[in-house]
Amino acid sequence: MSSMREVPGSSGPGEQTRRLLLGGGTPGVVTRCRDFTRQALEDWGWLEPGDEDHYAGSAARPDARPAAHPDGRPDARPEGLDAGPDGRPEGRPGSATDATAADTAAPSAAAAERAAERAEAAEDVLLMVSELVTNACMHAGGPRELVLRHMVDGLRVEVSDGSPEHPRRRPATDPALPGGHGLTVLERLARKWGSVPSTGAWGGKTVWLEVDSPLTSDPWRPGPSAARSAVSPESG
Numbered sequence: 001m002s003s004m005r006e007v008p009g010s011s012g013p014g015e016q017t018r019r020l021l022l023g024g025g026t027p028g029v030v031t032r033c034r035d036f037t038r039q040a041l042e043d044w045g046w047l048e049p050g051d052e053d054h055y056a057g058s059a060a061r062p063d064a065r066p067a068a069h070p071d072g073r074p075d076a077r078p079e080g081l082d083a084g085p086d087g088r089p090e091g092r093p094g095s096a097t098d099a100t101a102a103d104t105a106a107p108s109a110a111a112a113e114r115a116a117e118r119a120e121a122a123e124d125v126l127l128m129v130s131e132l133v134t135n136a137c138m139h140a141g142g143p144r145e146l147v148l149r150h151m152v153d154g155l156r157v158e159v160s161d162g163s164p165e166h167p168r169r170r171p172a173t174d175p176a177l178p179g180g181h182g183l184t185v186l187e188r189l190a191r192k193w194g195s196v197p198s199t200g201a202w203g204g205k206t207v208w209l210e211v212d213s214p215l216t217s218d219p220w221r222p223g224p225s226a227a228r229s230a231v232s233p234e235s236g
Contacts, residue, residue: 016150025142033133033146034126044150046122121214124189131182132159132207144202154213162204166195
């Protein structure tokens, strides 16, 4: 059964830390680590309800077309709409109604684009967590701990295992075959990454990566909300 408690404070100013204790290469450990990371990213404002829809759907596409009129003509004048003082139908381009709609549409489009950027950044993090945990399962007896350190300007992910052998590139394999792509993913998506000897009781090493925050340049929302640190041991 899982439990949560506060982590003793070793975080720097403005840093929030979440820690997941693991039992090695247990069944479902990759999914557990992804779910743990996703929840943390939601609490820290990287993901909000509907953000993934913006990322995957057409709402974030700049070439999205406006909805057509019910009769199938995109520029059709609705029946019964009276002409304005300038001779143009009210609600058509140039009217006060249209100006108001344009004023509200611009922030909405910008907000959708930023939501898509946050969702994309979150999906990159989830992919890299999957790669680190999978690599620990395949080559190091499974992960012992996942630590997420959320800072003002970015996120640091740490995965520790019991093997002292540091990650290294392996011979190139067929791109269609699984495995062997973890370091390539880190090099493409992480701001920087590396490995250090672990300070845990199990010895071994900690592989870490850092990414920039998608929130620091977002004027439409405040900084990340406060979230408590947590420890949750692997059960089973």
